[in-house]
Amino acid sequence: MTVGARVLLLGAIAACCFAAAAQVLVMAQLGASAGFVLPIAVVVGVAVVRRPVIGVQLAVLAVPLEYFSIKLGAFGGLSVSELLLLLTAAAVLLEWAVSGHVPAVPPALRALLLICVVIAFGFTIARDTVIVTKVLLMWSAFTIVGVQLAASPVEDVRRTMICMALAGGLVSLIAIATGGTQTLVGGGEIVTNRAQGSFAQPNVLGFFLVMTIPIAIVLATQGPLWLRGVMTAAAAASVMGVMLSLSRTSLLGTALGFVVLLLWPPFRKLAFAALAVLVVFSLVNAKALSQSHQIEVVTSRLGTLGQASTVSDDPRLEIYRTVPGVFAEHPWLGVGEGNFSLISREYGLRDLDGMPFDHAHNVVLTFAAELGAPGLLALGWLFFAVGRLVVGAARTRGDPVVGALGLALSAAMVGNVLTSLGDYPPRTNVIAAMFIAQVGLLAALQRRAQAPMRSA
Template sequence: MTVLARPVEFDGPRGVRPSRRVLTLGAGTLFGALAGLVLAAAGLVLGPWGPVALVALPAVAVAAWRAPHLVVVGVILLLPLGNVVVGPLELVQLGTAVAAVAVLAPAAARLDWRLPPWPVAVPLGAFAIVAALASAGAASAAAALRLDVQLLLVLLLTVAVTTALRTPAQVRLAVVALVVAGGLASLPAVLGSGPTESHYGGGVVTGRAEGVFAQPNELGLFSALLLVAAVGVGLTATTTRLRVTCLASGGLLLTTLALSLSRGAWLGAVAGLVALAVLVPESRRALAVLGSALLAVGAVLAAFGVGPIAAVVTRATSVAESGANPYDQRPLIWEEALRLYAEAPILGHGPGAFSQEASSDALRLGAFLDVDHAHHLLLNVAVEFGAAGLLALLGLMVGLLVLVRRGRAAGSSLPAVLAAASVVVVAHGMVDYPLRNPLVLTTVWVVLGLLVAAAAAATATSADGSGESR
């Protein structure tokens, strides 16, 4: 029996005719050309960020509808690029606005908003009202409006974080992203640090590391805040991968904290670690071992004069000799802050008014105070927002402690870890006020938002597990 072999002819994939392949290829080419023209036009009209926005916004819209927690993670991962300017805004501000709209608009359409629990929501709402009332009498309407918009953005971000992060797993993912972002943001400071030169016994040091920030104290606060978060998350982690991640980011953050030579940030870091030991008892032994190891390594490096350790030691010992620095105007600034508070004790002088009000009184003081803030968290709030704003801020602190207690009762240590990181801001705020920088301010509010979300998720999970409704 003879079998005749049929000639093999290649005509493409099964069911696809050559003419159809040509049409598909032509349509793809046409679509690519049109997409290129649209992106090029966007670049010409909107600048280099126009094409990026056209590509990113649809992806953000899809993520916001299907997985809104990923939008929050995306904003957190933008922090290392937060100093990039996009039109009139910095990238971190634009990202905050986009994330707030992307998360809250679909949630509103589904009637699924989630506001922070009332111990936090009440003081936040009160502070927003006080800021609006204080702005009416501000000496500079433009400065007040700019700071009011910035305040509105971070408040909306807090609501967006609370709305998007519903489960402990989602909160943990966002916190890990924050720790990673801190490590990435530290790289420019480590790689770009140069030689330093000390004056007035370490009271003034030139060549301090700044990284992506406008000045070293902002880098110091950012590094101290996320260092405590990295240490807390690493010590309470249940997986080796997470511990290694926190160790790597924590090491970079510790390095940038040292290179910033910010004494206020060092004070804040110590206060944050002490708070971590108080709020998270299971971390105490590991903190003691870690602290002893760091002190031993520092002593060895100091003995051999390795790296910038000499500048760090000189800067640290200058705390006891601050009066030797003729450029340290803090006592004069604080005196002026108290006087300004007495002039408007209820609602203050308005957002951003300290600089203008203090400089206008230069003749009475016998000096010209060219400063943007009161170099003190509580004094600055009192001057610009009065006793009403100060009470709202203190109420927020109490509300956060209430949420930490709820989280511990639900079996979660993450709210306590984030609360310890927040202590850094308060402690640093006793000697400085580097919260005018949008990147620093956004990072602080991300930590607060994650604290609220962590407590709410832990409480909800505990209630569901016990059969209760929430």
């Protein structure tokens, strides 16, 4: 054996000994399970540094693990998805530093960068600066990831969308498997055993599925047969999941997403065929359907939206009446990102259980209260820029390469409009991350669709 080979062998043995010692130390400090996770984390870390888009895809696939979190002192717990996105953002920054090149930033992501700047100003007035720090860190990381996705090739965009559809299907299967019999209370205003999957709240499950169902439906019509089968199963499970969540705005948002997909001829044909089958099935099984407990629960839940008593008793109305006063008293910087719950009790805003509201149950009103006028201006810019992306996707829906994918992302974003009217989805980091990632993906598709026009 040559001297060089001996040195290489000794180096390999030393590296193995060092790795084993590090693993034992980790197991001693954090528990036996951490020792098994460490090698996986190293492999994932290397893969993400080499190709950051892998980090985004793994983070999306890890959404079903939202049950679990890692405690990090005052920052509370971070989920696997959040940790992967932070790692991806760090890898992207390293790549930009090494290459000396930052991709072009689409207007929608510039608006998100401005929102992060406004959040940072909240340190000067916020009572709880820890939550400001966490939101600023996470949203900045999500925006960096979004910028990188906006420069991705179509193949990476498609793979990332497949991961989103799979995540929706997996979360829905968890919701279906862990759900129980749902019971109407108060005519449907309250329902027991609402499905929440791996999330902390049923509405969050609904918000997530609004963003994945259109993608799964479109991908179920493309690619090899096995992929179509998997995407069809994911779409079916996701539709069942959003029904079991009984999130009214999510159900309506999903329906609105279907309306957007009708702009795509293949979906129109599929929708009309499915409608015909549904009509025949309903006629044949009319009696069984009329006695279906789950259909009764869903229809009664949606029916509460038209009940005057339910609407007038909704605590959201009191929030909507009060928030303009909060904005009038804090017009310049608001009360600080994530600090709404700290001041809501001072204005007499409490939920039915007596706890203060975490947000204003409306995206615009929450921005107004927490980020003031600068936040509203940045949000308006974001709405306008995303709207242009959606309109552009509708115009290029006939593109054989990216048309259907862009329309799927547009349907997800339009569906989010309804959920944002009656709630505040971005309060959950995985929802904010998904939205920003989809903005980046839509910008990448728009760039690809416009490339032939520029070359012509």
